[in-house]
Structure formats: structure tokens, C-alpha cells
Amino acid sequence: xxxxxxxxxxxxFALLYAPILVLVIFSFNExxxxxxxxGFSFRWYGELFRDSVALQSLKNxxxxxxxxxxxxxxxxxxxxxxxxxxxxxxLKGTVNSVTNIPMMNPDIVTGVSMMLLFVAVAGxxxxxxxxxxxxxxxxxxxxxxxxxxxxxxxxxxxxxPSLREAxxxxxxxxxxxxxxxxxxxxxxGVISGFIMGFTLxxxxxxxxxxxxxxxxxxxxxxxxxxxxxxxxxxxxxxxxLIIVTILALLLLVNFAGGIGDRSKRRKEATK
Amino acid sequence: xxxxxxxxxxxxxxxxxLPFLASCKKSGDTVTLYVYNWGEYxxxxxxxxxxxxxxxxxxxxxxxxxxxxVNYSTFxxxxxxxxxxxxxxxxxxxxxxxxxxxxxxxxxxxxRKLNKDNIPNLQYIDMEMLFGSEAPFYDPENAYxxxxxxxxxGIIYNTTMVDEADLGSWDIMWNEKYxxxxxxxxxxxxxxxxxxxxxxxxxxxxxxxxxREALALxxxxxxxxxxxxMDEIYNKMENGSAxxxxxxAGDFFTMYxxxxxxAFFYPKEGTNVFVDAMCIPASSQNPEIAxxxxxxxxxEEAAIANAEYICYASPNKxxxxxxxxxxxxxxxxxxxxxxxxxxxxxxxxxYENLPNDQLMLLNELWEDLKIESSVSTSIIVMALxxxxxxxxxxxxxxxxxxxxxxxxxGLWSE
Amino acid sequence: xxxxxxxxxxxxAVPHMVWVVMFIVAPLLFVxxxxxxDVGGGFTFSNIQLLSSYSHIFLVSIxxxxxxxxxxxxIGYPLAFFMSRAKPSTxxxxxxxxxxxxxxxxxxxxxxxxTLLDNGGLVNSLLGKLGFxxxxxxxxxxAVILGMIYDFLPYMVLPIYTSMxxxxxxYLEAxxxxxxxxxxxxxxxxxxxxxxGIISGVTMVFVPSISTFYISQKLGGxxxxxxxxxxxxxxxxxxxxxxxxxxxxxxxxxxxISVAVMNRFSDxxxxxxx
Numbered sequence: 011x012x013x014x015x016x017x018x019x020x021x022x023f024a025l026l027y028a029p030i031l032v033l034v035i036f037s038f039n040e041x042x043x044x045x046x047x048x049g050f051s052f053r054w055y056g057e058l059f060r061d062s063v064a065l066q067s068l069k070n071x072x073x074x075x076x077x078x079x080x081x082x083x084x085x086x087x088x089x090x091x092x093x094x095x096x097x098x099x100x101l102k103g104t105v106n107s108v109t110n111i112p113m114m115n116p117d118i119v120t121g122v123s124m125m126l127l128f129v130a131v132a133g134x135x136x137x138x139x140x141x142x143x144x145x146x147x148x149x150x151x152x153x154x155x156x157x158x159x160x161x162x163x164x165x166x167x168x169x170x171p172s173l174r175e176a177x178x179x180x181x182x183x184x185x186x187x188x189x190x191x192x193x194x195x196x197x198x199g200v201i202s203g204f205i206m207g208f209t210l211x212x213x214x215x216x217x218x219x220x221x222x223x224x225x226x227x228x229x230x231x232x233x234x235x236x237x238x239x240x241x242x243x244x245x246x247x248x249x250x251l252i253i254v255t256i257l258a259l260l261l262l263v264n265f266a267g268g269i270g271d272r273s274k275r276r277k278e279a280t281k
Numbered sequence: 282x283x284x285x286x287x288x289x290x291x292x293x294x295x296x297x298x299l300p301f302l303a304s305c306k307k308s309g310d311t312v313t314l315y316v317y318n319w320g321e322y323x324x325x326x327x328x329x330x331x332x333x334x335x336x337x338x339x340x341x342x343x344x345x346x347x348x349x350x351v352n353y354s355t356f357x358x359x360x361x362x363x364x365x366x367x368x369x370x371x372x373x374x375x376x377x378x379x380x381x382x383x384x385x386x387x388x389x390x391x392x393r394k395l396n397k398d399n400i401p402n403l404q405y406i407d408m409e410m411l412f413g414s415e416a417p418f419y420d421p422e423n424a425y426x427x428x429x430x431x432x433x434x435g436i437i438y439n440t441t442m443v444d445e446a447d448l449g450s451w452d453i454m455w456n457e458k459y460x461x462x463x464x465x466x467x468x469x470x471x472x473x474x475x476x477x478x479x480x481x482x483x484x485x486x487x488x489x490x491x492x493r494e495a496l497a498l499x500x501x502x503x504x505x506x507x508x509x510x511m512d513e514i515y516n517k518m519e520n521g522s523a524x525x526x527x528x529x530a531g532d533f534f535t536m537y538x539x540x541x542x543x544a545f546f547y548p549k550e551g552t553n554v555f556v557d558a559m560c561i562p563a564s565s566q567n568p569e570i571a572x573x574x575x576x577x578x579x580x581e582e583a584a585i586a587n588a589e590y591i592c593y594a595s596p597n598k599x600x601x602x603x604x605x606x607x608x609x610x611x612x613x614x615x616x617x618x619x620x621x622x623x624x625x626x627x628x629x630x631x632y633e634n635l636p637n638d639q640l641m642l643l644n645e646l647w648e649d650l651k652i653e654s655s656v657s658t659s660i661i662v663m664a665l666x667x668x669x670x671x672x673x674x675x676x677x678x679x680x681x682x683x684x685x686x687x688x689x690x691g692l693w694s695e
Numbered sequence: 696x697x698x699x700x701x702x703x704x705x706x707x708a709v710p711h712m713v714w715v716v717m718f719i720v721a722p723l724l725f726v727x728x729x730x731x732x733d734v735g736g737g738f739t740f741s742n743i744q745l746l747s748s749y750s751h752i753f754l755v756s757i758x759x760x761x762x763x764x765x766x767x768x769x770i771g772y773p774l775a776f777f778m779s780r781a782k783p784s785t786x787x788x789x790x791x792x793x794x795x796x797x798x799x800x801x802x803x804x805x806x807x808x809x810t811l812l813d814n815g816g817l818v819n820s821l822l823g824k825l826g827f828x829x830x831x832x833x834x835x836x837x838a839v840i841l842g843m844i845y846d847f848l849p850y851m852v853l854p855i856y857t858s859m860x861x862x863x864x865x866y867l868e869a870x871x872x873x874x875x876x877x878x879x880x881x882x883x884x885x886x887x888x889x890x891x892g893i894i895s896g897v898t899m900v901f902v903p904s905i906s907t908f909y910i911s912q913k914l915g916g917x918x919x920x921x922x923x924x925x926x927x928x929x930x931x932x933x934x935x936x937x938x939x940x941x942x943x944x945x946x947x948x949x950x951x952i953s954v955a956v957m958n959r960f961s962d963x964x965x966x967x968x969x
Contacts, residue, residue, distance in 0.1 A: 015773075015777035015780070015781075016777075018773060018774065018777060019774065019777050019778070019781075019789070022770060022774050023789075023792060025845075026793075026796060026845070026848065027792075027796075028811065029804060029807040029808045029811055029845070030796060030799065030804070030807065032807055032810070032811055032817065033799075033803065033807045041539065046520070057327045057328065060325075060326050060327055060332075061325060061326075061327060062325075062326075062332070062334070062335070062353075063325065063353050063354070063355070066352075085710055085711050085714060086711065088707040088708065088710065088711065089707065089708045089710070089711030089712075091703075091704065091707040091708070092704065092705070092706070092707035092708025092709070092711065093708055095700055095704040095705070095707070096708065105708065105711075105712060105715065108715050108719060108720060109711075109715055109719070111719050111723070111951075112719060114898070114902065114950065114951060114954050115902075115947055115950070115951075116902055116903065116905065116906030116923070116946065116947070116950060117903065117906060118906045118908065118923050118926050118927065118943070119726070119906070119926075119943045119946065119947045120722075122726065122926065122930060122939065122940070122943050123722035123723050123725060123726045123943070124718070124722050125368060125930070126722060126725040126726060126729055126936070126940065127718070127721055127722040127725050129368050130725055139372045139564065141365070141368065148718055149718075151714075152714070152718045152719060155711070155714070155715075159711075184701035184703060184704070185701065185703050188701075188703060188704075209794075209797060209798060212798065213797060213798065213800060213801060215800065215801060215802060215909070216906075216908070216923075219927075220930065223365065224315070224317045224354035224355075224356065224365060224373060225315050225352050225354060225373060227354045227355070229800065230800045230801075230802055232354075232355065233800060233802050233803060234357060234802055234909075235320040235354075235355040235356055235357045235361075236320040236321055236355065236357070236512070242321070242327075244327070245803060246803070246807075249799050249800070249803050252798060252799060253795065253798070253799060256795060256798045257791075257795060260791045260794075260795070261791070360931040360932070361931065363931070363932070364930060364931045364932065367932075367933050368933070461831050461834075462814075467912070467917045503918075506916075506918070507814075507831070507833075507834050507916055508833065508834040508915070508916020508917050508918055509916060509917030509918065510916060510917060513809065513913065513916075516809075516810055516813065517813060517814075517815070520810075520813060520815035520816065521814070521815035522813040522814035522815040522816065522833070523814065641934075644932075644935070648925075648928075651917075651920045651924075651925075651928075652748075652749065652751055652752050652920050652925070656755050656758065656759075656836050656919070657835075657836055660758055660759065660762055660836050660837075660840070661758050663758075663761075663762050663765075664757065664758035664759075664761040664762055667761050667762065667764075667765045668761065675957075678887075678890075
């Protein structure tokens, strides 16, 4: 059983990573081809850092991901608080299911619906250039919101209300009790919501395809728009860099977390 | 401590948000010029080429004392560009559509007339050679557009996979010998043109019957086609995944650099010639800088850099008469100049902007071609089995749970 | 008993509700509006009637995504189980490895898969070296399904894994003590307890695969038009927005109904696990 499970996991992960591995290997290819490896070189990495448009789109992507995730986290955390306290079950259920629509709905419908809204609003207000960074920010925030609420709401539910009461008995104002006692408790949920929103925003292509304007292009859009000619090999270099960065970060976080766990355990053992 | 870190983290994340907001406020003395061009369609400084946009920024500041920043972005088809423009994308200052799209945009009042005093280099554009007249057919007043590149469609083939005897005509794309090795355009206009040329019709035909005949021909081709593709052609031709593909002559050289087994020919029935031209949208905020940009693109250094980078034919005399440029192209492929510029003998046809009802017809026929897909029965059978299994399992569990619950409830009531 | 809520608590959800009405409800109303009007703005059913010519596409898309979802479940379920039974430190690493591909643009991942499977790609040149004939994969329905499985497998595994994690090992031991074979334990204990995870995994794979428009273009070689491709094409010209909106509306209703039905089958209240 043990060996079976290990072999199975190895095989699946190998298949999952095969295309990515190919991409990484060929980003170091000297020639411009994905089928014949002609020699090791950093040529495409050099090209990447000379490509100002690609770097600009990367910057746009990162800004947008951070901003939309932060905005979604802000709105979503308070929404989760409000939903947790809400006594009108009917209203609560309605808000919950409407919030979840972008999560259930296919991306393409979300994108199309947003575009129709913006175009119609532009028509009414007589604006000729409504699409742009703001519409992108709105769209990305909207599809991140349900994920934020999803990860924060359970934390509010788990929170023991008597702690809040204790804080208020000890002289906290209600707002003070929230910020000093309750918020630190739900923070892990808030952070995982933020990371979720960040990831989704960075990866999104379909919705951006419909609500973007040419002056604010994100990385997936930039890659897609190369498709009339040829996808640049420097894009593979960029992806390799992204993978390496993320992998390093995640491992670092996990490693640090592991140390934390160990010291906590040691502390408990000495008690 | 942990709490402190998390709060700090949250704050710093919010702080990261600020640059996004800040980045949209441009500092007062820098003007931003929005350029919207095809992907991979300008010399961008890679592999030691000239970074044309950066060179323009430098040149403009030197010449006029104003700092300009070029915001360069790209599209992948005329239709994508048109879709963004008509749905109200941010206004930009330069667009580079193809001829039929320019005609359409002029008709719809989306373009702005150029002030030619700001474009002295216009004199080097060889209109006579391109169109046989002083003004292009898509822009009869010659007021809205300045040709950027032009090119022709031909057939690229792999010499190791294709017999010499089958060359020379569009028929090769219907040759069953190459079943599964033929690629076709994934855009309606170009795909229909291949069929219309084969039939010997006008690519801008007004006759519905002829369009329908072309559709029938494309339908017969569908079973032997490997795929309807655009940019995938590069990879597929370079690694020998397909044998025959119609594509733009200039792109052939890019593929040839990676696979010397590839070759190129113009079909004898005739082929399409296109022009991509620089235009200024009516909504442009900085038309004068845009005109200077166009002028700069026509200057010798920038035009040659672009022509060598894109490999498409240039309408600019400064380029075609430059010996270094000819040598550079011939180094890429011995017949490069001949393929790009020796097209006088060919039956060439431009795409015209189709009237609306024709366009609707074309869209409709293209839909018919695309949605006609023969999915293997095994997939359908599998899907059916899954549906039955899923519904069956769902109902089974649902019923069983209810029965159990009733049983448990029964125990309670006793 | 119940305490009065503070202002903060009462007002907290208001910005969210405003946002939801403005950017979720209003856009959907616009889709409905466009679906039932013509270019001039008059009310019409013609867009909906036109859909009959697209029924074929709906069928093909549903078939493809059903098969892809099924295989994702088939592959993902054991993976999630094995993952949840691994050492905690290994579990963490595996989760990271599973999430990592999601950080690379789907476009690039699909493109890379396409070059692998192509006639002249690595897989076929390996086959050629082993003495087999090359298999034409790109441009077939199988390749599209493979692409969907590849791109969306993590969305299947993660929710199932989360619900597996909650599963106490003692249940399995108890089942074994009471005389269950491993297979019986799996079918009668593990499977019923992870139904919520399965449901949310199935939804998270089915929905994106039914509406994708990049995978089918690249791996299907443009031979198979799915709903996503069709909608995308309609939004290139303002004159066909209305047909596109009608297709979107119908697809959305179909999906929301099937999600609702699936959620009814699960005993837990429709709480999604991400």
C-alpha cells in the first residue's frame, strides 16, 4: 500500500510537471525552438530584461493583483463580519448566494457581463474610454470577493463570543474589542483570502480579456496578444523565474513555519 | 510577536497598493503616447536590434524639448483591435490596422485626418508601386493612413514531407495525400480566401452563391485539416508537426531560421496582398505627437530596424534601396528579396471592406464551418455513461439516506 | 439574551452589499437585457431562437467537460487520499507542489503541453525512437480533454484533500477493526464522508472546462468549437453582442441549475471547500 501510494503520487506529479519542466529546460535553450535543444544559454533571460513592454505588463499584473486582492480583502473581511452578525437569515442567505455567483459562474460569463455593464454605463455617461485600469480593478476585486469571504467567514464563526464580552467587560469599546481581540483571531483567514485573491488575479486571462484596454495590459494579455506572430521565448524565461521565486517563497514560508512549530512543541514539552 | 508580524504584513500589503494608484497619475511634464500595434510588430531592442520606441522618446525630447513616454500595447487580430475600440477602450494615439479594417474605420468615423506637414518622410512611401495610384483604395483621399508594412500570403511547406510535383497551386491544401498534415487559417477572411482563390473567384465577391461554394469547399477540406491555427503555425512548421500551411511571406523567414527544410511558394491562381498602415484614432489626445511618431517610423534607421525585425516587405524607398538591408535579408534566406518584393508577376488581390450584409454572411458561414465538428462517438458514449452513473449514484445515496433517516426516526419514536 | 449590535457590526456588510449589487447583479441584468433585445434596442426573442443552431456546440461542450471532470475525479481522488495520509511535512510540500502550476499562466501551460503532444513534439519523437509510429494527438477531442484534465486537476484535488484531512484516522481503524476490507472501508466510510469535497471539486472542474476557450483552440487545433469559443467570437463585433449574451445567459442558467442540483445531493449545506 505504501509503495503503491508513493508510486502513484510520483507518477501524477511527474505528469503534472512534465510540460513545466520542458518549459524550464527550453528557457535555457540557445536556439529559438521548443523541439530541438541546441545548447545552454541565458539568451532569453537577457532578452526578457530588455523587453520593456513585457516588464511593464508584469508590473501592471503585480500592481493589479496586489490592489485588487487588498481591496477585496478589505471589503470581504468586513462583509464576513457583517454576515456573521446578521440576524435576518433571509437576507443573509441572499447575500451569501449572490456573492458566490462569480465563483460558480464561468469566467467568460462574468467577463462578458462586466463588459456589457461598462459599455452600457459608458454609453449613458458619454465616456468614450471607460475600459482601463479601473474596470480591471473592479472586475478583479469582484471575482476575488467570494474567496475572501469564504476563507474569513469560518474564522468568525469559530470565534468564541465570550472572549469579546470579556474584552468589553474589561473596558474595551465594541470597536476596540473587534480590532484588538477578534481581528487578530481571524487574521490567518484574512491572509489566506488575500493570497487567494492575489493568485486568482495574477492568473486571470478570460475576464481581463473582456474588460481591459490596451493601455493597461497584464501579462496574460500580453502573451495572448503575441499569438498573431510568435510567442517569444523570453516568456518561458519569465515563467521559469516566476516558478523559481514562488517555489522559493513557499518553501521558505513552510520551512520557517516548521521551525516555529518545532519550537512551540519544545516549549510545550518543557512545561 | 506573531500578531505583530501579521499586522505588519497586512499594512505593508495595503501600502503595496499605493503604487497602483500612483502609477495612473503621470507627472505633469511627461506626455504619454499610446501606441496600439500587432504583437511582435516592431523592433524592440531584442537581439541587438534598435529599440525603436526608446529611440523615438530620445529623438522627440531632443528635437522638441518635451518628454514623451510611449505606452506600447499589442493586439492579435484586426477584429480584436476593432472590438476593443468599439467597446470603448481607452483612447490611444496610434493604431496599425490592415487595409479592410481601415476602410471600415474611416467609414465609421473612427479615424482622424493626418496633418501631413508633420510627416515630411511621407515622400519616401512608394504609393505608385504599392497601389498603382497616388492613393490607396481603402483610403481614397489618402488622408488617414500611412503604410507601415505590406505582404503577401503564400504556402509554406516542408520539403522532406511534400512531393515536388504537388507544388504550385492552392490544390495542395486539398490533397488527401497530406491528410492530417495541412494547416488552415483560423480567421474567416483568410480561410475563405484560400477557397475563393482555388475556385478562381474574386476574394471580395458580392455573390452569395460564390461564398457558399467556398464554404462547401472548406467543408470538404475539414476532415483532412490538422487544425485551424494562427501562431501555432510557427511551432508546428518548425518542428515538422505539419507539412503544409498558408501564411504571410514575412513570417516564413522567421520559421526558416529555425528549420531549413522549409520552403515557400506563391500559388499560381493568385493570392492575397495586405497592407498594415499607421492611423490616428479620432479620439487621440496628442495627434501632433502621433504624427511625429509616424514620421519617425518612416525615417531611415527606424524603418530599416523594423523591416529587418519583422521581415515583412517595406513600402519605404529608404529601406528597399538600402544595400545593407538587402544583404541582411539575403543572409536570412537567399531568395528573401525575391519573395518579398518580386511579386509583380503574381495575381494579387487586396481584401476590401465588405458591406455589412456580406460581412454578416461571412460570419454566418464561418460559424457554420467552425461549429461543424465530428466528435468521436467514444467521447459521447463516455459522457452518457458518466451522466447515467452520476445520476444513478446520486439518487441511490439520496434514497438510501432518506430510508436510513426514516429508520432512525422510527427507532426514536418507539 | 441577544445583545444589541454595535454600529460597526451592523454597517460592516453594507459596502459589500452595494458592491455586489453594482458589480454582480447589475452586469447579469445587462446580460439578460442584451439577450432579449436586438441591435436597435427593441425587445425580441430572435436571439434565443437562434440558439437552436448552437445546440450541437452545447452538447459537444457538455460531453467534453463531463469526460474531463470524470477523469479528474478518477485521478484526483486517490491522489487526495494518498496525500492526506502522508506525513504532515510531506503533505505541506505536496500541497505547495499542487498549487504551484496555478501561478503560471494557463496560456503558457497549455501552449507548452501543445508543443509536447504535437506531431513533431517530444512525446512523438520519443515514440519514434522506441520504434512506434507517431500518434496524431493535437487536433483531436482527446487532446482537448487531456488539456482540461491537466489544467484543472489541482482544482479537483484540493477540495477533496481538504475534506480528507478532516477525516479522522480512527474511523479507518474502527472500520478495519469491525472487519471491513480496505476496499469496503474506502467505499463505505471514506467515500461518503468526503462527498462535500467531491461535489465542490466536480463543480470547480466542470465549470471552467465547459467555458474554456483557449484550451480548445490550442489543443483542439480549432477543430472543436466549445461554448467558450463561440461566445468569445460573438463579442468581436457589437452587432453580435446580443447573440453572445443569449448564449451566455443560457449557459449560466444551465450551470447554476446543475450546481444547485449537485449541492442538494450532498448532505452538508452547500458550503464550498477551497
